[in-house]
Amino acid sequence: MAAPLSNMKFWKPGAEAPGISEERELNTETTGSPIIFNPHTTLSIEKQRQKLPVFKHRNNILFLLESFQTVIIVGETGCGKTTQIPQYLLEAGWAADGKVIGVTQPRRVAAITVANRVAEERGALLGHEVGYTIRFDDRSDLHSTRIKFLTDGMLVREMMADPLLRKYSVLMLDEAHERTLYTDIALGLLKKIQKKRPEMRLIVASATLDAEKFHDFFNQNESGDPAKDTCGILTVEGRTFPVDVFYTVSPVPDYVKATVETVMKIHETEEDGDVLAFLTGQEEVEKVVSLLQDEARSLARYGMKKHLRILPMYSGLPYAEQMKVFERAPSSVRKVVVATNIAETSITINGIVFVIDCAFVKLRAYNPSTAIESLLVTPISKASASQRAGRAGRNRPGKCFRLYTEEDFEKLPSSTVPEMQRSNLAPVILQLKALGIDNVLRFSFLSPPPAQTMVQALELLYALGGLDHYGRLTEPMGVRMAEFPLSPMFTKMLLESGNFGCSKEIVTIAATMQIQNIFVVPSNQKKQAREHRKFAVAEGDHLTMLNVYEAFLKHQKSSQWCQEHFLNYKGLLRAVMVREQLRRLMNKFKVPRNSSEGDPDVILKCIVSGFFANAARIHHSGSYRVVFSEIVQTSKYYMRDVTAVESSWLVELAPHFYKEAKVGHLLLSCSSAAPQLLLSCCEPAPPSPQLFSFSLSPSAQFPGQQEISSPVRVC
Ligand code: CDP
Numbered sequence: 001m002a003a004p005l006s007n008m009k010f011w012k013p014g015a016e017a018p019g020i021s022e023e024r025e026l027n028t029e030t031t032g033s034p035i036i037f038n039p040h041t042t043l044s045i046e047k048q049r050q051k052l053p054v055f056k057h058r059n060n061i062l063f064l065l066e067s068f069q070t071v072i073i074v075g076e077t078g079c080g081k082t083t084q085i086p087q088y089l090l091e092a093g094w095a096a097d098g099k100v101i102g103v104t105q106p107r108r109v110a111a112i113t114v115a116n117r118v119a120e121e122r123g124a125l126l127g128h129e130v131g132y133t134i135r136f137d138d139r140s141d142l143h144s145t146r147i148k149f150l151t152d153g154m155l156v157r158e159m160m161a162d163p164l165l166r167k168y169s170v171l172m173l174d175e176a177h178e179r180t181l182y183t184d185i186a187l188g189l190l191k192k193i194q195k196k197r198p199e200m201r202l203i204v205a206s207a208t209l210d211a212e213k214f215h216d217f218f219n220q221n222e223s224g225d226p227a228k229d230t231c232g233i234l235t236v237e238g239r240t241f242p243v244d245v246f247y248t249v250s251p252v253p254d255y256v257k258a259t260v261e262t263v264m265k266i267h268e269t270e271e272d273g274d275v276l277a278f279l280t281g282q283e284e285v286e287k288v289v290s291l292l293q294d295e296a297r298s299l300a301r302y303g304m305k306k307h308l309r310i311l312p313m314y315s316g317l318p319y320a321e322q323m324k325v326f327e328r329a330p331s332s333v334r335k336v337v338v339a340t341n342i343a344e345t346s347i348t349i350n351g352i353v354f355v356i357d358c359a360f361v362k363l364r365a366y367n368p369s370t371a372i373e374s375l376l377v378t379p380i381s382k383a384s385a386s387q388r389a390g391r392a393g394r395n396r397p398g399k400c401f402r403l404y405t406e407e408d409f410e411k412l413p414s415s416t417v418p419e420m421q422r423s424n425l426a427p428v429i430l431q432l433k434a435l436g437i438d439n440v441l442r443f444s445f446l447s448p449p450p451a452q453t454m455v456q457a458l459e460l461l462y463a464l465g466g467l468d469h470y471g472r473l474t475e476p477m478g479v480r481m482a483e484f485p486l487s488p489m490f491t492k493m494l495l496e497s498g499n500f501g502c503s504k505e506i507v508t509i510a511a512t513m514q515i516q517n518i519f520v521v522p523s524n525q526k527k528q529a530r531e532h533r534k535f536a537v538a539e540g541d542h543l544t545m546l547n548v549y550e551a552f553l554k555h556q557k558s559s560q561w562c563q564e565h566f567l568n569y570k571g572l573l574r575a576v577m578v579r580e581q582l583r584r585l586m587n588k589f590k591v592p593r594n595s596s597e598g599d600p601d602v603i604l605k606c607i608v609s610g611f612f613a614n615a616a617r618i619h620h621s622g623s624y625r626v627v628f629s630e631i632v633q634t635s636k637y638y639m640r641d642v643t644a645v646e647s648s649w650l651v652e653l654a655p656h657f658y659k660e661a662k663v664g665h666l667l668l669s670c671s672s673a674a675p676q677l678l679l680s681c682c683e684p685a686p687p688s689p690q691l692f693s694f695s696l697s698p699s700a701q702f703p704g705q706q707e708i709s710s711p712v713r714v715c
């Protein structure tokens with residue numbers, strides 16, 4: 001046998017090994033997502049709809065909605081919550097008299113996909129009876145749209161124009177269990193609206209069973225008599241089978257390697273059934289896939305009868321590749337899906353019998369003492385671990401191999417900290433203030449954020465000129481910041497750009513920064529992808545992106561040209577659209593149109609005027625600095641969208657934030673966002689060359705671009 005027999009030991013609670021014998025209860029937490037697999041595509045739409053588990057509850061849902069102001073609906077992914085419930089409401093007359101049924105989604109793509117699906121089910125053209133509204137893209141009609149999907153952030157924006165959301169008869173807050181920042185904000189605001197509009201109905205759709213928290217939040221019955229409850233719960237049962245859980249006997253030093261070994265061990269020793277392995281990001285997924293492919297090849301060489309089919313799954317994977325994970329493998333093949341957290345709640349893959357759980361997930365985290373928001377690899381919660389395990393028991397009893405000890409499992413937090421408690425709150429505070437909620441500290445939060453984060457956000461908004469001494473929105477800056485669909489730092493940069501004389505360039509830069517990955521680096525063509533360097537400039541990513549955008553236009557937005565230069569064609573097209581909308585907003589706010597005519601310093605200074613709080617020292621002499629848009633952690637910390645700036649600019653452009661102490665050294669004049677603190681957040685390394693040579697992204701792929709040399713003129 002060629003495959004290395006793993007020496008990793010698992011034990012199952014209640015079986016032969018150490019620890020207590022306790023069977024864990026598994027819940028069935030799931031969500032909807034843009035990646036949808038429909039096993040019934042051969043049936044008519046009518047039959048497909050009737051086959052969904054939620055169909056049996058149709059009348060019950062309608063009845064509950066007559067009786068309660070708020071209804072919590074719990075049901076696993078794919079049971080039909082998102083696509084069916086709004087249609088039941090429409091059919092029952094909830095959208096009569098020009099009223100609209102609104103359904104919120106945490107993600108933009110999900111809003112588009114479900115709107116398309118529901119329009120298709122109704123035989124309607126998207127944008128009429130069924131539409132969607134997301135940032136920078138509105139496919140709904142003021143008069144004819146009856147079911148409208150929108151992001152929860154968009155709903156909060158709509159409240160600015162229509163504080164009581166009068167056009168909606170029912171609002172369904174979907175995927176509420178995800179507890180995203182804007183879902184939580186929308187929940188708090190809707191609770192307020194309900195008091196003024198008792199006839200408005202609210203549905204909170206969740207894929208986890210812990211509906212009690214939502215129930216307690218919305219139930220306005222203080223009498224203690226359940227007959228007077230204003231909130232009801234309905235559970236759409238999903239079928240699940242028992243899953244045996246195994247732990248490692250000792251901690252695993254390298255979960256990537258351990259995942260590979262465990263897959264091979266399952267393949268050699270376990271009965272038929274597909275495998276699903278959880279990792280934290282694309283990079284890890286690709287690494288495991290490649291290692292497993294090597295193993296699979298050597299198995300084939302040694303004539304092992306049963307083959308392995310290894311498939312990656314992550315959100316950035318091309319659609320056709322994603323769909324492969326749903327294809328059934330022939331009986332002579334064992335399918336192994338190596339996925340990010342996307343497979344925990346957002347998709348359901350049939351046939352999975354074995355799950356491998358590395359115990360980690362990539363989460364957005366915010367450190368109020370450094371004011372740094374970053375993506376961090378963090379241990380999962382017990383709820384997540386149960387959910388991951390549950391993916392093995394959808395079709396028949398399964399097994400879950402946890403790459404951690406039971407002792408470590410016990411140390412995991414019981415549930416994932418909601419985004420509200422781990423995000424930069426500056427944008428949220430702006431919007432709450434704009435909605436007339438002056439005392440944000442007393443807002444009805446489902447989970448109140450840490451006070452330090454609140455104070456920090458208030459400080460930042462004050463430094464940006466969005467709030468005055470009394471914490472009120474300033475006119476016009478604060479009010480405009482709240483209205484602008486970008487975060488306050490971006491807005492400040494855009495609104496100031498006319499004064500700097502570079503609004504044309506800045507609006508392009510802001511638009512390109514809204515695109516996740518402008519550069520595409522196919523793993524097998526890394527070398528060729530060095531082509532990017534053509535656009536890279538030493539000042540940093542912002543001007544690089546400006547160069548890319550301008551070259552894209554010069555080449556008539558050609559997809560062929562993008563492919564040749566490893567650029568994200570669709571992303572750039574989106575940047576063109578976003579730019580146009582930002583331009584319109586800037587016209588509305590009378591920001592003059594002007595250009596720096598090739599002078600990069602003007603542009604860089606304008607960037608600093610918005611992003612001064614995100615400054616870091618890149619050179620140990622302390623004299624050379626950068627500003628960045630965010631920090632991402634993989635194996636190391638990376639800054640995203642980095643640009644070199646002169647330290648004197650920080651003092652010049654943000655005197656209330658920085659003041660000069662000695663030559664080359666800056667001191668902060670308020671407690672937040674210290675460059676020094678940024679460096680200390682990059683522990684465990686003490687000040688060392690590595691600490692100061694942050695990799696630049698996207699230039700990070702190119703050795704030689706990592707260290708910033710002296711500026712070179714561009715444009
Ligand atoms: O919201 P939930 O996860 O409960 O389910 P849903 O999004 O309403 O989807 C119900 C079913 O509709 C899925 O299981 C798919 O079979 C089908 N569907 C589809 O074929 N295409 C879509 N874009 C969305 C759903």
Ligand code: MG
Pocket residue numbers: 031032033078081082083174175
């Ligand atoms: Mg859904």
